Amino acid sequence: MMSNMMRKRKKQGGFTFMELMVALIIVIVLVAVVILVTRGFFGKARGSALDVDLHSVQTAVDAYGLQSGEWPTADSSLPPKGQYALIDFYASASFDNGGKTMIFYPHFITKLPRHWDEEVWRIDSAALVSVDIASDKY
Numbered sequence: 001m002m003s004n005m006m007r008k009r010k011k012q013g014g015f016t017f018m019e020l021m022v023a024l025i026i027v028i029v030l031v032a033v034v035i036l037v038t039r040g041f042f043g044k045a046r047g048s049a050l051d052v053d054l055h056s057v058q059t060a061v062d063a064y065g066l067q068s069g070e071w072p073t074a075d076s077s078l079p080p081k082g083q084y085a086l087i088d089f090y091a092s093a094s095f096d097n098g099g100k101t102m103i104f105y106p107h108f109i110t111k112l113p114r115h116w117d118e119e120v121w122r123i124d125s126a127a128l129v130s131v132d133i134a135s136d137k138y
Contacts, residue, residue: 050131050138053113057087057121058129060109065127068095072104073123084122087129114138 015023061072070076071085072093079085087093089112093104105112113121113131120132131138 046138047135049114050135053138054129054131056109056111057113060104061087061123061127061129064093064104064108067097067102070095071123071127072108078123078125078127081125084124084130084132086119087121087123089116089121 064070064072068076071078072088073079073085074088074092075085076092077085087104089105089109090103094101096102102108115121115131115133115138118133121129122132123129
């Protein structure tokens with residue numbers, strides 16, 4: 001009789017409700033861990049990318065100002081105290097240096113930062129660079 005029940009159980013196959021529930025709980029926990037890890041990871045990566053870009057643009061602005069005596073803005077000057085001017089990565093941010101035209105990009109900054117074309121990169125009256133975008137959106 002016992003061997004008859006065992007044969008019948010083996011023929012039916014499949015999983016019990018408890019086995020399915022345990023497997024489902026394990027999958028849910030793994031998905032939650034992956035989501036939490038990737039959100040934290042990408043948030044930190046965005047902050048790091050912003051820091052790197054800010055440092056690169058600030059260094060390029062300083063070098064441009066030292067070599068040209070001007071600034072990479074539309075009118076080549078710094079704004080009045082308490083105001084900001086947009087950084088011009090292309091158009092008017094250039095000067096003549098011994099017969100060669102030096103342009104802010106690519107001569108002073110070799111890689112354009114994120115959002116460079118969205119008018120969020122700015123410079124203040126003390127020649128400090130900032131970006132007008134939330135770090136978590138960068």
